[in-house]
Amino acid sequence: MNRPGAVVIVGESIAGLTAARELRRRGYAGSLTMIGREPEGAYARPPLSKEVLREATYEAHLAYPHADLDLAYIRSAAVGLDASSRIVSTADGRFVPYDALLIATGADARRLARTAQAGELVLRTLADARLIRRRIERARSAIVVGAGFLGLEVASACVAQGVEVTVVDSEPPLLRHLGPFVSERVGAHLTRHGVRLIQAAEHVHLVGDPVTGVALSDGSTQSADLVITCAGDVPAVAWLSGTGLADSVGVAIDERCSTSIPGVYAAGDVAYLIPGTGERASRAPFWSNAVAQGKVAAASILGEPRPHPPRDDYFWTEILGLPVKVVGPLPVNGDPTSIEGDVDAGDAVLRWESPGANPTVVAYGRKVPVGRLRRALVRAAP
The missing domain is CATH 3.50.50.60 (FAD/NAD(P)-binding domain)
Known part of the structure; x- marks a missing residue:
């Protein structure tokens, strides 16, 4: 060619x-x-x-x-x-x-604001990050819409600056990615650090123009100095x-x-x-x-053989000082098939394996080099 x-x-x-x-x-x-x-x-x-x-x-x-x-x-x-x-x-x-x-x-960034509704904050670009950082420095309270990886990282940044944080989502933290076992423990970790978690029955709506809060499906509203959308x-x-x-x-x-x-x-x-x-x-x-x-x-x-498959399932995050590294496909389902270490102490390696599927390994709180996690993934493979 x-x-x-x-x-x-x-x-x-x-x-x-x-x-x-x-x-x-x-x-x-x-x-x-x-x-x-x-x-x-x-x-x-x-x-x-x-x-x-x-x-x-x-x-x-x-x-x-x-x-x-x-x-x-x-x-x-x-x-x-x-x-x-x-x-x-x-x-x-x-x-x-x-x-x-x-x-x-x-x-x-996925946005929730109505057409012409001003003031929605999202995080995708350097300009977004600069604006949110300046707003965090002046805020006493914040609402983060979305309890995924990005939402929890944004919430962590707010807590680090002494801002009171409420995280709103229709599901518990990280449930759609890491399943109920990890979600429950991440939720408890957030609560211990003073983060307020609200599970909405349905999707929330931004209120105010410019945005000052969120409206829940039960008719109640939550307001804060800072509202950040992290909805994917x-x-x-x-x-x-x-x-x-x-x-x-x-x-x-x-x-x-x-x-x-x-x-x-x-x-x-x-x-x-x-x-x-x-x-x-x-x-x-x-x-x-x-x-x-x-x-x-x-x-x-260039018409040359591919060097490897077009997918590398590796991701890491840190939630209020708790590092989480993932090697393998997401989402995971159910409880892990094996646990090494103490999950509640934030020092564990979790594995999910199922017949006919690629396994997933998660370092939960434990600081493990990604190379070691990849080797663990190979050992765990069926």
Whole structure:
């Protein structure tokens, strides 16, 4: 297969930067253009909720190095794709031709505000993190809508600044990801640190204009100085309208990160693997997954064998000083099949195994290097 003369990557994400670096590492010396809408360029997003909300100086460590990649940068959002002519159009009026295209536009924060309702805070970009950090510094109380990984990291940042926090969700903390066994213990950990948990019977609504609180289905309202929506994300696919590449889940890819259109690939939070029979289509918007897919996409663009599968199920978080590392597919179901250590003391390794499925290993409170967790996963595999 001939190597493409011009490769265009849309999205300054970790998936996009990883693909660019992998292309150069594999000897691709052709034209490489990156289209991105971030004024700061490419930077790491996981630290936004883990470090940047607490410490402004950490911003100096966010940027991804790329000066050695010989990239042509277009600092404008992609707004359209003509796949038949192989041209990407941008908001500043450019028309960028390509031989191979990588879609790596990631995802946007899911919003709950009504049309024209002002003041909703979400956390997806560096600008979001800066704004929320300034608001935390002036707040005495906060409501976090969403008890997933991001919501609990935001709540942790608030508690660290002495802010009283209420977390609202229709499910207990992390239930949809880590099941009832871990959820119950995480909930108790949050409560011990003064976090108030409200389980809403249905989805909540933001109240006020600008937003000052939330309304619950029982008619009651909760108000706070600061209200932050952490209700998941949606794939950034509006610019692909009319191409047939995107649906409500994202952009479907195969094991080589190829899409349904020849010469077009996708990787990262915007993409999802075509599900097998009986499986549900879903994205896995984790950093390690984006890195794995970026490398696979680069190999596929060059017509070379993929270096590994396009999925790496690894994720970590820290909730009020409690580190949690996960290797293996999520969600897990039921109680763990084995426990090493003391869960209630926050010092344990949990395993979930089931016939015919890949196992999952979770370091709950115990500081275990990810390499050791991966080795434990191999030992636990059926």
